[in-house]
Amino acid sequence: MVSESRGNIVFNVLTTLWTRYRLQTTVFTIFCGLWLIFYAISPSSFARPFTYTAILSVAPFTIIPALSLTYVIITGEMDLSFPSIMALGAWVLTVTWHAFGPTPLGLILALLAGLMAGFINGVLVTKCHIPSLIATIGTMFVWRGFVLIATGGFSISIGMWRGTPIYQALVGRFGGIPIQIVWAVVIAVILWIFLNLHKFGAHVYYTGDNRVAAQMLGINTDRVIITVFMIHGMLSAFAGVLVALEMGSFWPALGEIYLLESIAAVVVGGTPITGGTGTIFGTFIGGLILKWIETGILAVGVTGFWIKLVYGLVIIIALIAQVIIRKREIRRMKIIGA
Amino acid sequence: MVRESEYLVFTKNLVKRFGDVVALKGVNFRVGYNEVVGLVGDNGAGKSTLAKILAGIYVPDEGEIYVKGQRFRRLTPQKARELGIELVHQERTLAEDHPIWRNIFMGREITGPLGFLRIKEMKAAAEKLLNEIGLKAIPPDTPVKFLSGGYKQGVQIARAVQFEADLVILDEPTIQLSISEVHRVLEYVHGLKKRGKSCVFITHNIYHVYPVADRFVIIDRGKIVAEFRKVDVTPEDLTHILVSIARTGTIPEKYEKINLLNVAGSN
Numbered sequence: 255m256v257s258e259s260r261g262n263i264v265f266n267v268l269t270t271l272w273t274r275y276r277l278q279t280t281v282f283t284i285f286c287g288l289w290l291i292f293y294a295i296s297p298s299s300f301a302r303p304f305t306y307t308a309i310l311s312v313a314p315f316t317i318i319p320a321l322s323l324t325y326v327i328i329t330g331e332m333d334l335s336f337p338s339i340m341a342l343g344a345w346v347l348t349v350t351w352h353a354f355g356p357t358p359l360g361l362i363l364a365l366l367a368g369l370m371a372g373f374i375n376g377v378l379v380t381k382c383h384i385p386s387l388i389a390t391i392g393t394m395f396v397w398r399g400f401v402l403i404a405t406g407g408f409s410i411s412i413g414m415w416r417g418t419p420i421y422q423a424l425v426g427r428f429g430g431i432p433i434q435i436v437w438a439v440v441i442a443v444i445l446w447i448f449l450n451l452h453k454f455g456a457h458v459y460y461t462g463d464n465r466v467a468a469q470m471l472g473i474n475t476d477r478v479i480i481t482v483f484m485i486h487g488m489l490s491a492f493a494g495v496l497v498a499l500e501m502g503s504f505w506p507a508l509g510e511i512y513l514l515e516s517i518a519a520v521v522v523g524g525t526p527i528t529g530g531t532g533t534i535f536g537t538f539i540g541g542l543i544l545k546w547i548e549t550g551i552l553a554v555g556v557t558g559f560w561i562k563l564v565y566g567l568v569i570i571i572a573l574i575a576q577v578i579i580r581k582r583e584i585r586r587m588k589i590i591g592a
Numbered sequence: 593m594v595r596e597s598e599y600l601v602f603t604k605n606l607v608k609r610f611g612d613v614v615a616l617k618g619v620n621f622r623v624g625y626n627e628v629v630g631l632v633g634d635n636g637a638g639k640s641t642l643a644k645i646l647a648g649i650y651v652p653d654e655g656e657i658y659v660k661g662q663r664f665r666r667l668t669p670q671k672a673r674e675l676g677i678e679l680v681h682q683e684r685t686l687a688e689d690h691p692i693w694r695n696i697f698m699g700r701e702i703t704g705p706l707g708f709l710r711i712k713e714m715k716a717a718a719e720k721l722l723n724e725i726g727l728k729a730i731p732p733d734t735p736v737k738f739l740s741g742g743y744k745q746g747v748q749i750a751r752a753v754q755f756e757a758d759l760v761i762l763d764e765p766t767i768q769l770s771i772s773e774v775h776r777v778l779e780y781v782h783g784l785k786k787r788g789k790s791c792v793f794i795t796h797n798i799y800h801v802y803p804v805a806d807r808f809v810i811i812d813r814g815k816i817v818a819e820f821r822k823v824d825v826t827p828e829d830l831t832h833i834l835v836s837i838a839r840t841g842t843i844p845e846k847y848e849k850i851n852l853l854n855v856a857g858s859n
């Protein structure tokens with residue numbers, strides 16, 4: 255009797271989850287499925303905590319830019335320049351630390367550089383009317399070129415400050431857990447709150463869903479877009495800083511590998527590239543999925559060359575699943591009042 | 593002599609061009625306090641353009657707008673709302689993927705001190721509004737994309753009800769609606785009038801606007817060509833006049849003496 259009613263509660267919770275968050279549940283199920291597959295293939299490596307801390311130490315570099323990119327994509331825009339902004343932020347922190355030592359000043363200046371780069375993107379898109387895809391290709395080259403010129407193409411070490419308080423606060427370990435994943439979670443929670451519970455988040459959605467209507471109803475969509483690019487610039491710079499600190503050095507190509515990975519995380523997470531809808535939770539899980547695949551493939555002992563192939567397959571499968579879900583949702587739901 | 597302050601809205605010589613197209617060619621349009629005006633005219637006559645200027649969405653090239661006696665060269669959407677002008681657009685101004693309650697409050701969310709949404713409050717208000725305009729039994733959580741055309745129009749009207757303004761402009765609110773839905777819209781206009789508000793009802797269909805309007809304004813190719821008081825004309829007269837304008841560009845002679853534009857002192 256008791257167990258039956260408990261079973262009912264579990265069942266009810268699951269059905270509610272499934273009906274209200276179909277897309278997110280699917281993404282999460284794919285995630286768990288992958289985990290089971292990897293576990294079955296290589297129980298030894300997936301039973302070891304080290305495997306998980308390895309994943310969690312690198313996943314934030316993909317996830318953090320992907321989280322703020324979700325905002326950009328929901329407004330119906332795109333940003334290809336964020337890997338260069340990651341490098342810009344990391345460079346600013348590196349040179350500041352070399353000049354003034356490992357203080358928060360370097361971090362603050364790096365975040366400001368990211369904000370500024372995002373502001374420029376936003377202005378190019380809204381005030382100069384350049385499509386964001388093109389505008390951010392431009393700024394992608396500009397910022398990459400800038401750090402190349404500034405460093406003459408050389409790397410700069412910052413690993414000697416490992417162990418200082420600020421270093422520990424950004425990429426240290428706490429009880430074995432990489433602190434950067436805590437940062438990723440904190441950022442995800444904040445972005446989730448603003449997207450879902452704040453007026454600004456509502457305007458982000460409307461800007462992507464029906465921009466003309468939003469404008470007619472008095473929403474300043476230009477300001478929404480500029481703000482979203484600025485948030486994305488700042489968080490990309492932050493992610494770049496984390497990468498440099500984790501690796502112990504700045505190098506001029508820093509960030510490049512995250513371009514398609516972060517976009518893929520957003521898309522696998524269920525945010526349509528056309529904007530208007532999308533979730534922070536989905537992106538977070540999407541990012542974890544991609545990193546899981548990477549680590550999983552290495553752990554099961556096949557060559558790293560398989561990573562790209564499996565990536566591609568998972569992205570395609572996830573997108574097909576999403577299309578099917580959306581189609582069925584529309585078919586199941588009767589049009590009210592017709 | 594007409595004094596601007598006697599009217600809720602009064603425009604003088606509004607001109608609006610879109611490139612080579614002159615959508616409005618010197619429009620003097622007025623709406624009294626607690627008056628329902630039927631604004632009728634053919635496709636492309638300039639009805640929506642006039643409505644959008646009054647709602648602050650388009651900037652007129654020439655002319656001026658008086659609202660409650662205050663003079664403006666142009667309005668912004670915010671300013672128009674502050675002045676109590678609410679436009680229900682002919683185009684869908686809905687975020688289709690989002691629920692009804694969010695759409696009703698789109699751009700004017702109820703928020704706490706830090707800009708956080710008061711979601712419960714808005715949902716409750718949305719539910720009440722849906723009841724009021726006769727869309728009972730629709731959960732306010734329903735995404736708008738699952739509503740029929742008439743119900744979507746209902747959501748747009750619910751907005752105007754929520755932010756009840758002094759002047760509500762309905763741009764073709766009855767297009768694509770079933771008979772019972774049209775009836776509901778007319779009820780709403782009656783309600784406005786009873787509560788002392790004003791309304792501009794834009795339509796092609798004389799029979800939709802006739803029961804609720806006090807005065808009819810006929811616009812043709814960017815100019816107001818005639819105005820009639822309801823007591824002076826029947827729906828058949830109005831149809832006759834519109835057909836004549838469409839065919840010959842003129843109003844039948846016998847109606848000219850009741851055309852308010854020709855009555856001394858009214859213009």
Ligand SMILES: Nc1ncnc2c1ncn2[C@@H]1O[C@H](COP(=O)(O)OP(=O)(O)OP(=O)(O)O)[C@@H](O)[C@H]1O
Nearest residue numbers: 610613615633634635636637638639640641642682
């Ligand atoms: N944004 C715009 N850009 C260019 N031309 C426009 C624009 N809006 C309206 N026009 C033109 O101005 C004229 C008046 O259009 P308007 O939409 O005001 O007419 P209407 O009376 O509302 O017609 P309908 O009954 O079809 O809604 C038309 O010739 C139209 O093509």
Ligand SMILES: [Mg+2]
Nearest residue numbers: 639640641682
């Ligand atoms: Mg129109």
